[in-house]
Amino acid sequence: MSEGIVADFVGQFHTASIAGPEPVTGRILLSKQRLVLAHDGGKTTIPLSAISDINVGTVPPSMREFFSDTISLAYSIDDDREIAVIESGGTNVERFKTVLFKTLLEGQTVKIKHPAKVGGRVTNADVHNARLALASGVLRFRGRAGGFSIDLSNVTDFARETRELAGTDRPTIAVTHMDGRTAKTTLVTLPNARKLNLLARYLRLEYESVMKDAAELSVAPEETEILVSIYSAGGNVALNDLVTGDVASMQVVLDALREKGLIADQGSGLVLTPKGQVVVTERVESVNT
Structure with missing residues (x-):
């Protein structure tokens, strides 16, 4: 590969050119033009222009016993649609996903x-x-x-x-x-x-x-009530309008929501975070259906 390498690491992978369902261990090299999966028995070269889809964590059923943390690529060469499955330790897969998408889409x-x-x-x-x-x-x-x-x-x-x-x-x-x-x-x-x-x-x-x-968040009923109140106020509510009754108990609930990343302070009020927006929308829709 003469062009600049943007990713180079060791991992397990499987492509159509590898006999049997078991992955092989080899070197994964990504440039701005192609992805190369090289191992002792040979290599698979995938032009980036051939990649049509990318998924993380989804493995073909025949290979599930061999892979866990994976990235799968769908690509077509000579009108044949193929799948490459890649796995590596640590945070390599997550970092590779980001670099791969950036290489494919940057500057479009x-x-x-x-x-x-x-x-x-x-x-x-x-x-x-x-x-x-x-x-x-x-x-x-x-x-x-x-x-x-x-x-x-x-x-x-x-x-x-x-x-x-x-x-x-x-x-x-x-x-x-x-x-x-x-x-x-x-x-x-x-x-x-x-x-x-x-x-x-x-x-x-x-x-x-x-x-x-x-x-995956556990949200108590009293926490949901606060989220719905902020949501109903347009995503922002003055703290004085929200806190009624036992101030100390309310503050405990608000602190729990802040710790979970569902609300944030803005000026003298409270706003839903994007995660809080997702959580409360899901709760409201489940009540309405």
Whole structure:
């Protein structure tokens, strides 16, 4: 590999060229053009342009006994769709996921409408071109009209839709995220369907991580009541309006919610964090269904 290497580590992997279901141990090298999985018996070279999907933690049934912490790549060479499964120790898989997505998507030209919605209000924002950049946990968009970022830990929802952008119906990703105490929706589309699919996968993996953290939280009824009160007030409420009755008991509940990362102090009031927004939305929807 003559081009610059952006990742180089040792792990286990399996590809279609390896006989049997058992993985082999070898070297995993990623450049800006290709991924190479090299072992004593040979190597598999995957052009990055051939990768159509990436998943974390999902292993084909025939290989589940051999893998645990994995990243799986779907790719096509000569019209044959193949799967490569990679596993490594420590934090290698998580770091490799970030580097791989960054290598695949960095610098792509996208069309964006930002913000398309503020709260529940549809805006008349223009659609314009921007360059996409990925940093650690952040999507950045830079164009002639300026730039903005979406902190992926602030994403509360996203969906793939068909939207009219710049006079044409296009496959689009609608990303809802918190900007301070305000929910905003940004519309993003790429001219390349494969790249749009990869961006959607990256967002889904990040969003599922937030959802998993939220689902694993134990939230007591009195804590849920506070979250719903803040949610009903538009995501922000003055502390004096919230604290009634036994102040000491209420403070214990508020401290527990702060410790769980579900609320935060803002000025003289309290706001839902993105994780708190996810938790309370899930609770409200479960009550309404």
